[in-house]
Amino acid sequence: MAKPTPLSGFPEWLPDGRIVEQHVLDTLRHTFELHGFAGIETRAVEPLDQLLRKGETSKEVYLLSRLQQENSQIPDKQLGLHFDLTVPFARYVLENAGRIAFPFRRYQIQKVWRGERPQDGRFREFVQADIDIVGAGELPYHFEVEAPLVMAEALGALGEIGLPPVRILVNNRRVAEGFYRGVGLEDVEGVLRQIDKLDKIGPEKVSELLVTECGATDDQAKACLALASISGSDVSVIDEVRALAESYGAVTELLETGLAELGALIAAAAQRAPGVVVADLKIARGLDYYTGSVYETVLVGHEQLGSVCSGGRYDTLASDGKNTYPGVGLSIGVSRLVSRLLSADLVEATRSVPSAVLVAVASEDERATSDAVAAALRARDIPVEVAPSAAKFGKQIKYADRRGIPFVWFPGSAGEDGAVGADQVKDIRSGDQVDADAASWAPSDEDRWPRVVPRG
Missing domain, CATH: 3.40.50.800 (Anticodon-binding domain)
Known part of the structure; x- marks a missing residue:
């Protein structure tokens, strides 16, 4: 038999690497359970129309043609492997709403599959670790404060083994939407998608896209970029945003609501996780189902790896037409974390076998x-x-x-x-x-x- 060729994008750790991964998983699970999150696991397969119902591209999904042909229950539906845990969780909530108690606190640690070009820290098959808090009909804002602080605690616990410090960058969609509408822009989702590209393509190209794709004037594009440039780890950032809005005549009720929420999160984080949570007004999260707080997390000194944990508030992801289940959640890219811990020689296992x-x-x-x-x-x-x-x-x-x-x-x-x-x-x-x-x-x-x- 010829020597096998590795498949790009499908990580396999050696035994000592697996020990590192297992330690990460155990630490996350332990922290989540300390905060009352119950573990669940959902099926790996979902109908394609459900996976794509929020506008994601089908290029991300691995289709299962044989399973589709053999499944008589849904013969006309294409089936695909889930590429994150959010859509399967939304379906899980709808199917089990009569059997779970709300607000429902869940964690889920499971593999997902995504059809993208493999690169440093990005894989076609990888492990995610999610937490979500979902309510029936309503979900108080304080859960938007709690969720990122739970993640800060979980990731902070991994600092004991050598994980670099983390920064959780937070924003509020109500701030962004209120400001954009205040300066006269109606295509809010389009603006958010372009702002979400700032770190990848830079402000000049984003400004061009705001004009060509979103119908912004040069002055409106300048205002959007000015908002995106604001960041800070204390509540003074709220005054800075308000001053900018006043200078453009863009103070709206929605903006003020978002600023009050963002300020509450920053104030709480300053008490419970000093220096970890930073308000960053360029954090947009391009997916359109986010409605309130949004979060992205980077490793200090390894920012080029991109976000290792992200999420936000959503109000309509899970709905059966009569009942709506709003929630807030974050997702850790466990495989991305582990790959950096190993490739950068940040950690090691004391031995590669369990035997003492x-x-x-x-x-x-x-x-x-x-x-x-x-x-x-x-x-x-x-x-x-x-x-x-x-x-x-x-x-x-x-x-x-x-x-x-x-x-x-x-x-x-x-x-x-x-x-x-x-x-x-x-x-x-x-x-x-x-x-x-x-x-x-x-x-x-x-x-x-x-x-x-x-x-x-």
């Missing part, structure tokens, strides 16, 4: 004795493996060293008088060897399981 102990085998006739030792240690939550062969002890120690296993256990052997000596365990890093009993000996907490630590 290798139980040596004196001879194949005595393998049962080694198996019994291993079973006794595992019963006490110590990860163990038994040597694959009864080679010389020196070779078995080398095997443990290659695997990164810190301890080798030697079952007691019978002496000339027939008495069986004590078992011994050797720390192959230091060379220390002591008598040991499988009913009481244990490695240190640091050695029991592999850990993820900052590299260096």
Whole structure:
């Protein structure tokens, strides 16, 4: 068989990389559950018309033609793998509205598939971790404050292993819409889509697009860019926006509502996560279902990676025509985070295997004795493996060293008088060897399981 060729955009980690990923997932899950979010998992497949109902491009979706042909329930519908977790969650809420309690707090950690060109931190198959809070009919604004602060706590917990500090950039769609309408622009969604391109193509090209695509005058485009240039981590940013609006005669009731909400978020964040949350008026989030707060998160020092966590408030994503379920949520690109942690050598696993102990085998006739030792240690939550062969002890120690296993256990052997000596365990890093009993000996907490630590 010829050597296989890797598929671009489908990440596969080595065992130590998988340990890093699992630590990230466990930390996120633990933080989400601390805040009362319940875990769910949705199916991987959705009808194409549902995946595209908010204007996304079909180029992002992987279609499943065979499943479509075999599914007699919906023979006329194309089926595709979900490219994020938001649309499946909206469908989940509608299907289960009578069986869940609102406001519904959910987290979801699952793979998604997206048809885009692979590049640094961007994959065709990747893991997302989402949180959402959804209400029935209404959802108070304070949840728009809570959601990003939960994410700030979750990402901050990963700082212990070497994740760089994060900055959560926030804006409010009501501020943007109120200002744009105040200066006379009606194509609000179009303006938001162009402003969302600022970091990619720069202000000059965005200004041109505002004029050619959105019907803005040069002065209106200038006003939009002036708003987008405002940022700050304290409530003084609110006064700066209001002053700009006054200079253009663009103060509206909607703008004032948005400024009050944005100010409340910035004030709360200054208390609970100082320096983490920053108001940035160029954050637009091009998807049209966002209606209030919007969020994007970058790693400090790794801004070129783009946003690693984003989301916002939505009022009509989940609706059955009679009932509407507004919500707010954020999504972490877990694979993007892990790829940067590994590729930039920011973290490492203390070993690549779970085993803390290798139980040596004196001879194949005595393998049962080694198996019994291993079973006794595992019963006490110590990860163990038994040597694959009864080679010389020196070779078995080398095997443990290659695997990164810190301890080798030697079952007691019978002496000339027939008495069986004590078992011994050797720390192959230091060379220390002591008598040991499988009913009481244990490695240190640091050695029991592999850990993820900052590299260096």
